[in-house]
Amino acid sequence: MELLLEHEKGDEKTLIPAAILHDIGWSKVPLKLQKSNNESERIEALKLHIKLAPPIVEEVLNEAGYKKDRIEKIVAVVVAHQFQKPKDLDKQLLIDADSMADAFKEQFYSDAKAYGKTPRELYEFRKNNKFFTKTAKELFAKELEKRRKEIEKKGC
Numbered sequence: 817m818e819l820l821l822e823h824e825k826g827d828e829k830t831l832i833p834a835a836i837l838h839d840i841g842w843s844k845v846p847l848k849l850q851k852s853n854n855e856s857e858r859i860e861a862l863k864l865h866i867k868l869a870p871p872i873v874e875e876v877l878n879e880a881g882y883k884k885d886r887i888e889k890i891v892a893v894v895v896a897h898q899f900q901k902p903k904d905l906d907k908q909l910l911i912d913a914d915s916m917a918d919a920f921k922e923q924f925y926s927d928a929k930a931y932g933k934t935p936r937e938l939y940e941f942r943k944n945n946k947f948f949t950k951t952a953k954e955l956f957a958k959e960l961e962k963r964r965k966e967i968e969k970k971g972c
């Protein structure tokens with residue numbers, strides 16, 4: 817998100833906390849659903865991590881001393897990061913930051929492990945990531961190219 821905001825005009829005061837907290841809903845999603853091999857249960861888990869987020873985000877930000885109107889903005893961005901195609905730039909930027917993170921080293925290799933894919937298979941899959949902003953598209957391509965070179969070098 818910080819990288820994106822160097823080039824895009826998003827609302828930093830909303831987007832940094834939103835980026836930090838966007839997946840906090842997962843903390844209340846039953847593990848059984850999170851780890852399910854069943855497609856519809858996995859979708860259910862994804863929906864729940866959005867649905868369960870608002871009260872947790874509100875509580876954390878309240879305790880941190882955030883004002884009500886700021887908390888509302890942050891919650892609105894968090895709940896739009898999946899299953900939506902928002903027109904609002906801030907909402908688009910959280911989705912872009914989330915998809916961009918897929919190309920960064922630590923997440924890329926831990927995702928490969930978690931999904932039982934080889935780095936090369938995951939690379940082929942991630943190449944299709946879509947973005948709202950040109951900045952995210954370019955930064956993602958640059959980062960993913962580093963993964964391609966690593967895979968080439970290691971032959972995995």
Ligand SMILES: [Fe+2]
Nearest residue numbers: 838839897898
């Ligand atoms: Fe998420």
